[in-house]
Amino acid sequence: MLLRNFALRLLALPISISLAADYFQPNATGIKLQNGFERVYIQVSQFVRICLLVAEGTKPFGNHGFRIRATILRDPTGNEPSAFLDPPLEGPSSKGIEHSINAPFMGNGTIRNGDLVVDVLFGVTSFYRVEPNGTRTLLTDEFRDTKAPYARNYVQNIVGNAYQAQFSFSADPDEMFFGTGQHACCKDHSVNKKGQVVDLFNYNSHVPLPVWMSNKGYLMFVNYPGSGRIEFDRLKTRFVADETTVFDYYITAAPVGDYDALQQQFTSVTGRQPTPPDFILGYQQSKLRYYNQTQITTLAQRFHDEQVPVSLIVVDFFAWKFQGDWSFDSSVWPDPAAMAAEVKRLTGAEMMVSLWPSVEDLSVNYIALQEQGLLAIERAGTGITDSFAGVYTRLIDSTNPAAREFLWRRLNESYFSKGIHNFWIDQADGGSLGESFVNNGQNPLITIPYPRPFTQYFLGTQEGTGKMYPWLHQQAIEEGFNNLTERNPSSTSCEHMSLTRSTFVGGQRFCSYMWSGDTDSRFDVLLQQITTGVSVAASGISSWTLDIGGFAGLNIDTDEGKELFVRWFGMGVFLPYTRVHGTRSCNIPRMSNLPEANDCPNEPWAYGPENFVILKKVSLPPLLQLLYIALRYQLIPYVKKLFQNLQKTGSVIMRGLYYDFSLTDEFVRNATRANDPAVIHQFMFGAYYSIFVCPRLLVAPVGELGVETKDVYLPRLGKGQSGMTWKHWSVYFLLLAWTDKDFGNGGKTVTVDAPLDQIPVFYLGTKEDILSGNI
Numbered sequence: 001m002l003l004r005n006f007a008l009r010l011l012a013l014p015i016s017i018s019l020a021a022d023y024f025q026p027n028a029t030g031i032k033l034q035n036g037f038e039r040v041y042i043q044v045s046q047f048v049r050i051c052l053l054v055a056e057g058t059k060p061f062g063n064h065g066f067r068i069r070a071t072i073l074r075d076p077t078g079n080e081p082s083a084f085l086d087p088p089l090e091g092p093s094s095k096g097i098e099h100s101i102n103a104p105f106m107g108n109g110t111i112r113n114g115d116l117v118v119d120v121l122f123g124v125t126s127f128y129r130v131e132p133n134g135t136r137t138l139l140t141d142e143f144r145d146t147k148a149p150y151a152r153n154y155v156q157n158i159v160g161n162a163y164q165a166q167f168s169f170s171a172d173p174d175e176m177f178f179g180t181g182q183h184a185c186c187k188d189h190s191v192n193k194k195g196q197v198v199d200l201f202n203y204n205s206h207v208p209l210p211v212w213m214s215n216k217g218y219l220m221f222v223n224y225p226g227s228g229r230i231e232f233d234r235l236k237t238r239f240v241a242d243e244t245t246v247f248d249y250y251i252t253a254a255p256v257g258d259y260d261a262l263q264q265q266f267t268s269v270t271g272r273q274p275t276p277p278d279f280i281l282g283y284q285q286s287k288l289r290y291y292n293q294t295q296i297t298t299l300a301q302r303f304h305d306e307q308v309p310v311s312l313i314v315v316d317f318f319a320w321k322f323q324g325d326w327s328f329d330s331s332v333w334p335d336p337a338a339m340a341a342e343v344k345r346l347t348g349a350e351m352m353v354s355l356w357p358s359v360e361d362l363s364v365n366y367i368a369l370q371e372q373g374l375l376a377i378e379r380a381g382t383g384i385t386d387s388f389a390g391v392y393t394r395l396i397d398s399t400n401p402a403a404r405e406f407l408w409r410r411l412n413e414s415y416f417s418k419g420i421h422n423f424w425i426d427q428a429d430g431g432s433l434g435e436s437f438v439n440n441g442q443n444p445l446i447t448i449p450y451p452r453p454f455t456q457y458f459l460g461t462q463e464g465t466g467k468m469y470p471w472l473h474q475q476a477i478e479e480g481f482n483n484l485t486e487r488n489p490s491s492t493s494c495e496h497m498s499l500t501r502s503t504f505v506g507g508q509r510f511c512s513y514m515w516s517g518d519t520d521s522r523f524d525v526l527l528q529q530i531t532t533g534v535s536v537a538a539s540g541i542s543s544w545t546l547d548i549g550g551f552a553g554l555n556i557d558t559d560e561g562k563e564l565f566v567r568w569f570g571m572g573v574f575l576p577y578t579r580v581h582g583t584r585s586c587n588i589p590r591m592s593n594l595p596e597a598n599d600c601p602n603e604p605w606a607y608g609p610e611n612f613v614i615l616k617k618v619s620l621p622p623l624l625q626l627l628y629i630a631l632r633y634q635l636i637p638y639v640k641k642l643f644q645n646l647q648k649t650g651s652v653i654m655r656g657l658y659y660d661f662s663l664t665d666e667f668v669r670n671a672t673r674a675n676d677p678a679v680i681h682q683f684m685f686g687a688y689y690s691i692f693v694c695p696r697l698l699v700a701p702v703g704e705l706g707v708e709t710k711d712v713y714l715p716r717l718g719k720g721q722s723g724m725t726w727k728h729w730s731v732y733f734l735l736l737a738w739t740d741k742d743f744g745n746g747g748k749t750v751t752v753d754a755p756l757d758q759i760p761v762f763y764l765g766t767k768e769d770i771l772s773g774n775i
Helices: 003-012 259-270 293-306 336-347 366-371 401-414 468-485 522-537 559-572 607-617 626-649 668-671 767-772
Strands: 029-035 039-042 049-051 054-056 063-072 099-104 109-114 114-121 124-130 136-141 152-155 163-170 177-182 197-199 207-214 218-222 226-231 236-244 247-253 283-285 312-315 350-355 384-389 389-393 420-424 497-500 512-515 578-580 681-683 697-698 707-714 748-753 761-763
Touching: 029 109, 029 114, 054 236, 063 109, 063 114, 063 163, 099 109, 114 247, 124 247, 136 218, 136 247, 136 259, 163 247, 177 389, 177 522, 197 336, 207 226, 207 522, 218 259, 236 247, 247 259, 259 626, 293 336, 312 389, 366 401, 401 468, 468 497, 468 512, 522 681, 559 578, 559 607, 559 626, 578 761, 607 626, 626 767, 668 707, 697 707
Parallel strands: 029 099, 283 312, 283 578, 312 350, 350 420, 420 497, 497 512
Antiparallel strands: 029 039, 039 063, 049 054, 063 247, 109 114, 114 124, 124 136, 136 163, 152 163, 163 236, 177 207, 197 226, 207 218, 218 247, 226 236, 384 389, 681 697, 697 761, 707 748
């Protein structure tokens, strides 16, 4: 008791006395609030002793952060599903549920870690940032009002120990929130999520992540992988967990506007993206679908003959005979090893193959998976969770370590050992076969309002743990990579990659990247993908891309379809990964009865000779930097440096303008609050290195048909960008020379030429430094 009272008094001392070092070490290991049947742990770690006014020997949960766990009737076990690293990358870790302060019913307690203070007053928890002058700023607290329901609310009407939990936190009316993952295609054009309700279940293109940053200078993450929702109301933010045994959340703080610090602290406790291999940063060719081996070798020959560089060639779904085989149908893919070798010889490209989690009863693996209990079940006992094109399917239960081992063994036998080392994790969103409905491909059955399947896994129920399913499916590939290549799981680089449509927080620490699912092929969706990409990045996942051209609805024989593809390709050059994919329509008749055997092309030369010149590499050196595929390869040193910095610091790659200019530019701040397209349909492609080196490229894609100019808002530069000005990255065909027109310090809208062969891009610094990666 005397030790606790001394620690509390310590916090009241002037900052100049209490700080014996730049970083304020925690004054206690944690607070336990016991409120009848409820227990709340505000976690730092094991407390050792206080000496010379500094808590020595403590182990904070990351820097400037706390982990709070609330349970009813019993303490947390520590075995609940978790996205947290132990130990974190930076800052020592917490230890169990140890604590040094006990707060009784309506009790009080205060604890500090770095610049974040948690204050419990009469049982209500508040979070403060300590400012440089020693004052405190309230960031958020448990919401309370004279007649409001209690901020921590539980309803236990579920069999077993689980319950529904609702936690409410105060918010300012004009507060902005960023992140929350990826919202469903294709109407949501928002960066500021204030006023929204985010539904927490995954399906095609919808990957909500329970993490958000506030413009007040804090980040919150709820370590809950189940169903529920986040409500960003005017005066409060409410989080609803439908089925949990512990309400587990994390908060960290940084100075206002320093979103990179928030991401560094957040990714230090949840993980950071290992640096991808160089080849994956080049041009990736895919379509729905190449359906036999001859098409792939012919494709590789064409890339070779046209002298178009390509780094990855992808074989999409239904290359198997039955769902769950996880192998090629030998009738049309007779020699995968020879195919991969020929692709490598002709182009130097790696290959990627699609895998689905679905298993039908005709699969060669079905009986073994069933007998060993490696398939997810349905609450009624049948195990059937969906159907596709008339075939009932079950899911391999990748939450079971034995199932992950089984899956990887098949992938190794069928693909990896034959030279195909990269895997496309499709449809593995959890619950059903990856859509927001069931019975895919069987219209009109999908329009009947069936309930989503009550899927149960080795780990738990879909309602309580379902968002861990795609995460652990990713881990199946990761474990295989590590075992076969003797890669250390803590390695900071990757030899191979998986592509996933879904994930959970912490998925960024895998050798994996995410794409935005099956989007519509429209100009407005091209722009919508900008807000999607920056929101995913603000949620901790920069390893992200999309389908260039959109997934469905593009007719390659139309002028509009061709123009849309080229416009989308221009944006794709300035994404973390440049990936062409989609199903296309055209005048070519169907040539095969194989499933989804679409013969419509999706290669650079398929969109007309005039557009092929724009997309491909040509021999004229002055044009080399203009044309999109060639430009991407020139940018690889820059992109690689961005990923290296992401791995070291968590600094995101695709950034909304608010990230770097909200403190220096009032228009950016206000336009972001209003989700004004003038600002949110542009982004920075870069990463923050220091106060003197800011993100280098501003990208403003054209999202309209038939236009040849573009209005671009150039943010006002501040003191952190001293000596820099905005320069236009463009070239005129006739002059064969760079214009590099200087537009000064910004704070204004400019109109620039934007013909089809030019995407409006502006840069800071020198082009030579950018292209060399010297940043």
